[in-house]
Amino acid sequence: MSSIPHDHAAGHDVDHEHAHHPGGIMRWITTTNHKDIGTLYLWFSFIMFLTGGVMALAIRAELFEPGLQLVEPEFFNQLNTVHGLIMIFGAIMPAAVGFANWQVPLMIGAPDMAFARMNNWSFWLLPFAAVLLLSSFLVPGGAASAGWTLYAPLSVQTGMGMDLTIFAIHIMGASSIMGSINIITTILNMRAPGMTMMKMPLFVWTWLITAYLLIAVMPVLAGAVTMLLTDRHFGTSFFNAAGGGDPVLYQHIFWFFGHPEVYIMILPSFGIVSTIIPAFARKPLFGYASMVYATGSIAILSFLVWAHHMFTVGMPVAGQVFFMYATMLIAVPTAVKVFNWVATMWRGSMTLETPMLFAIGFIFMFTVGGFTGLVLSLVPVDIVLHDTYYVVAHFHYVLVAGSLFAFFGGIYFWLPKWCGRMYDETLGKWHFWMTFVFFNITFFPMHFLGLAGMPRRVPDYATQFTDWNEVASIGAFGFGLSQLIFLYAVLKAIRSGPPAPARPWEGADTLEWTLPSPAPYHTFETPPHIQ
Amino acid sequence: MDRKGAMARRAAGAAAFASGLAPTLAQAAKEYNLQPPVTPIATHIFDLHVYIMLICAVIFVGVFSVMFYSIFAHRKSKGHQAAQFHENTLIEIVWTVIPFLILVVMAIPATRTILAMKDSSVPDLTVKITGSQWKWSYDYLDDGFGYYSNLSTPLAQIEEGAPKGEHYLLEVDEPMVVPVGKKIRLLITSSDVIHAWFLPAAGVQQDAIPGFVRDDWMRFDKPGIFRGQCAKICGKEHGFMPIVVEVKSADDYAKWLAGHKKAAAAAADDPNKVWDAKDLIARGEKVYAANCASCHQPTGKGVAGAFPALDGSKVVTGPKNDQIKTVLNGVVRNGQPTAMVAWKGTLSDIDIAAVITYTRNSWSNHTGEAIQPAEVKADRS
Numbered sequence: 001m002s003s004i005p006h007d008h009a010a011g012h013d014v015d016h017e018h019a020h021h022p023g024g025i026m027r028w029i030t031t032t033n034h035k036d037i038g039t040l041y042l043w044f045s046f047i048m049f050l051t052g053g054v055m056a057l058a059i060r061a062e063l064f065e066p067g068l069q070l071v072e073p074e075f076f077n078q079l080n081t082v083h084g085l086i087m088i089f090g091a092i093m094p095a096a097v098g099f100a101n102w103q104v105p106l107m108i109g110a111p112d113m114a115f116a117r118m119n120n121w122s123f124w125l126l127p128f129a130a131v132l133l134l135s136s137f138l139v140p141g142g143a144a145s146a147g148w149t150l151y152a153p154l155s156v157q158t159g160m161g162m163d164l165t166i167f168a169i170h171i172m173g174a175s176s177i178m179g180s181i182n183i184i185t186t187i188l189n190m191r192a193p194g195m196t197m198m199k200m201p202l203f204v205w206t207w208l209i210t211a212y213l214l215i216a217v218m219p220v221l222a223g224a225v226t227m228l229l230t231d232r233h234f235g236t237s238f239f240n241a242a243g244g245g246d247p248v249l250y251q252h253i254f255w256f257f258g259h260p261e262v263y264i265m266i267l268p269s270f271g272i273v274s275t276i277i278p279a280f281a282r283k284p285l286f287g288y289a290s291m292v293y294a295t296g297s298i299a300i301l302s303f304l305v306w307a308h309h310m311f312t313v314g315m316p317v318a319g320q321v322f323f324m325y326a327t328m329l330i331a332v333p334t335a336v337k338v339f340n341w342v343a344t345m346w347r348g349s350m351t352l353e354t355p356m357l358f359a360i361g362f363i364f365m366f367t368v369g370g371f372t373g374l375v376l377s378l379v380p381v382d383i384v385l386h387d388t389y390y391v392v393a394h395f396h397y398v399l400v401a402g403s404l405f406a407f408f409g410g411i412y413f414w415l416p417k418w419c420g421r422m423y424d425e426t427l428g429k430w431h432f433w434m435t436f437v438f439f440n441i442t443f444f445p446m447h448f449l450g451l452a453g454m455p456r457r458v459p460d461y462a463t464q465f466t467d468w469n470e471v472a473s474i475g476a477f478g479f480g481l482s483q484l485i486f487l488y489a490v491l492k493a494i495r496s497g498p499p500a501p502a503r504p505w506e507g508a509d510t511l512e513w514t515l516p517s518p519a520p521y522h523t524f525e526t527p528p529h530i531q
Numbered sequence: 532m533d534r535k536g537a538m539a540r541r542a543a544g545a546a547a548f549a550s551g552l553a554p555t556l557a558q559a560a561k562e563y564n565l566q567p568p569v570t571p572i573a574t575h576i577f578d579l580h581v582y583i584m585l586i587c588a589v590i591f592v593g594v595f596s597v598m599f600y601s602i603f604a605h606r607k608s609k610g611h612q613a614a615q616f617h618e619n620t621l622i623e624i625v626w627t628v629i630p631f632l633i634l635v636v637m638a639i640p641a642t643r644t645i646l647a648m649k650d651s652s653v654p655d656l657t658v659k660i661t662g663s664q665w666k667w668s669y670d671y672l673d674d675g676f677g678y679y680s681n682l683s684t685p686l687a688q689i690e691e692g693a694p695k696g697e698h699y700l701l702e703v704d705e706p707m708v709v710p711v712g713k714k715i716r717l718l719i720t721s722s723d724v725i726h727a728w729f730l731p732a733a734g735v736q737q738d739a740i741p742g743f744v745r746d747d748w749m750r751f752d753k754p755g756i757f758r759g760q761c762a763k764i765c766g767k768e769h770g771f772m773p774i775v776v777e778v779k780s781a782d783d784y785a786k787w788l789a790g791h792k793k794a795a796a797a798a799a800d801d802p803n804k805v806w807d808a809k810d811l812i813a814r815g816e817k818v819y820a821a822n823c824a825s826c827h828q829p830t831g832k833g834v835a836g837a838f839p840a841l842d843g844s845k846v847v848t849g850p851k852n853d854q855i856k857t858v859l860n861g862v863v864r865n866g867q868p869t870a871m872v873a874w875k876g877t878l879s880d881i882d883i884a885a886v887i888t889y890t891r892n893s894w895s896n897h898t899g900e901a902i903q904p905a906e907v908k909a910d911r912s
Contacts, residue, residue, distance in 0.1 A: 073767040140836040147764045154724040235866040241742020284617035314745030328634045335630040345601045349613035371587040380576045380644040387762040453731035455762045458770030
């Protein structure tokens with residue numbers, strides 16, 4: 001962005017750092033500081049990532065060979081369901097909010113988030129929601145087992161674990177909505193003088209748009225699960241044809257939330273990658289304005305494509321054709337983004353530190369997921385791939401190699417600013433390459449399984465699917481273990497990494513790099529001036 | 532722009548060429564592509580997929596050649612100085628319009644295939660398919676009979692590690708049978724939760740939605756046995772409700788049809804016949820294995836917390852009319868059906884009498900009672 005004068009007040013803040021908040025655990029429970037809350041979000045999401053990951057490994061262990069060996073089919077379905085819910089609502093979304101908490105105020109030159117106390121509450125709702133969700137394994141009948149999409153009427157049929165899940169979703173939704181209101185208010189009202197909207201870093205833009213999406217669709221999800229709840233307990237028949245309802249109605253409502261949700265999970269990652277690539281190419285982001293417009297277009301289109309998740313429900317030709325065309329259109333702004341990233345690298349002066357490796361890995365693999373999305377958007381092809389492992393491969397390419405890779409890149413990128421110490425580059429590179437290789441060993445074969453006709457969410461499979469399932473299971477354990485390198489690399493950096501300079505990355509030019517490392521507890525109390 | 536346009540044209544040309552080769556490719560790349568198609572629609576889908584993948588592959592190689600060349604050549608360690616350009620409106624417009632045009636090229640054949648898939652008019656034969664937890668049933672509406680199609684893989688292969696058969700999990704006691712070359716209209720519905728009738732080689736997947744009937748169709752090019760599975764998660768046995776379709780020649784189909792109609796007539800039992808306990812228990816054991824054992828378990832012990840035990844159950848050892856009503860009407864809690872569904876529409880009076888007699892005289896249950904079909908009939912209302 002623009003060059004700005006150094007914040008000379010920063011040193012003054014350091015002296016008073018410990019004067020303003022209680023120590024020990026109370027610091028974290030009572031904190032209203034955006035940096036503390038960002039840290040809480042990120043650690044919470046990492047714990048959830050490991051929790052959901054262990055469930056994934058149990059699933060892959062069961063699927064290592066045909067036959068039922070380790071888990072019963074009911075428990076398998078519960079693992080599948082809770083794995084999805086935990087990864088989406090517990091890992092990816094809170095991680096993105098963690099980045100927003102740390103980075104949005106720093107990048108726009110604001111002293112904190114607009115609603116500091118609400119910020120605390122937004123976070124502290126999450127552990128309770130997670131406990132509610134995970135405790136559902138312990139109630140009679142076990143956890144929700146209808147898949148993370150909770151399709152009625154199957155979800156009406158199951159035990160009280162489903163009720164706990166519904167309440168957990170309500171609480172997580174409330175947390176997301178409050179977080180979004182906070183982010184929007186902060187961005188619209190607290191930018192430093194001179195930082196016009198079109199000067200904001202792209203990460204801030206993507207989060208602004210994400211926050212609007214969240215406010216628009218989280219209430220829709222809350223409505224869908226509340227209708228499930230009343231169908232289950234209070235005699236309504238929203239989704240029961242015998243009472244005048246329609247099971248497919250649930251799917252329409254759910255996916256009206258569910259498709260924007262996909263972009264909620266990927267747009268902040270677009271922002272992170274758009275920050276990392278120019279820094280390591282030492283060249284300004286190519287097509288900044290078109291990136292903003294592309295992000296906006298994706299957000300708007302995301303409301304018009306929900307029924308592409310439902311091509312097999314038996315909708316009329318007009319419906320199938322409309323949703324196919326609308327879905328295909330999303331490829332246009334997405335392609336523009338990829339072209340802009342490549343053009344940013346073109347004729348730059350690149351170095352390949354860990355954040356850049358993850359950003360390049362992101363572009364490469366997200367594009368694979370984008371292409372399989374295009375394949376799935378075509379109704380006739382979707383008919384033979386719907387609910388097969390091809391879909392599982394597709395959304396893990398966009399959510400793991402997409403969102404998660406960008407988050408890893410973002411953590412390595414900003415860790416020096418957050419904790420004032422550098423991570424170990426060798427460990428970071430090991431983490432990247434292990435993650436990259438094992439990710440592909442896990443998920444690439446799933447394309448072949450899907451093409452061959454293996455349905456998803458089955459605890460056992462026909463013998464012709466054995467080879468690729470074995471490969472995928474081996475890859476999954478490698479992928480899981482590789483994440484321990486990440487944990488070690490981060491802990492090592494925090495405890496004993498070499499001190500980081502204020503601006504460890506030569507090409508990084510956003511506001512946070514004008515602050516010392518680690519960023520003082522209070523920053524930009526006097527707003528910087530942007531030229 | 533010219534270069535990219537040419538690329539798209541070449542891709543289209545290559546794809547058209549590849550469509551001709553599709554059947555050959557199907558053989559060569561069996562493990563890496565869709566199942567070999569056996570209906571005209573599935574063949575369209577197969578070709579469409581190959582065509583799209585070729586276009587995607589060309590774009591992918593193009594874009595990432597540029598990116599990896601840049602990563603290789605434009606590096607600081609090679610002394611490359613960063614250029615500072617960061618905007619070009621013309622190029623942004625160009626690379627917005629080109630993907631759009633490529634999409635149009637993809638959408639045309641896709642739309643054509645959709646229109647063909649949706650035309651279920653003028654069928655030669657109509658079969659109603661009903662999904663239920665966890666099996667399919669096929670009703671030949673034109674000929675007035677129907678039957679259930681259950682998984683036939685022995686439990687020992689699934690749970691106890693016995694050597695798996697060739698068609699492990701994709702085999703049934705009685706497949707759907709259809710004639711080759713005829714247009715078969717499928718009316719698909721469900722009796723409990725959403726299932727999906729999925730036969731990949733035929734290019735058919737249609738959700739089975741309780742309370743609604745959806746239609747679809749297929750026409751097979753050649754005789755054979757084709758296999759698929761329920762594709763929509765539908766509870767614990769979701770992975771265990773296969774679909775097997777046997778496509779027969781016109782003559783063989785006619786023979787099968789005649790045999791089936793005759794058997795159906797013979798199987799229509801006299802409802803007033805008085806059965807003795809031994810016959811009821813023998814018949815009940817089969818009914819139990821096909822309908823009840825997946826939840827209540829072959830041991831009758833159920834699954835703690837989810838599915839109640841029948842062994843020693845108060846209902847099964849108590850007054851027989853309570854049990855008959857439970858089986859007929861299912862268990863309804865708070866106005867909503869539970870996993871114990873109503874069986875009155877699925878099982879005949881004799882099957883219900885038999886299975887109740889079986890449960891009342893198995894494991895540790897020794898009531899010594901034989902329930903007669905007439906008693907079941909009396910409780911239906």
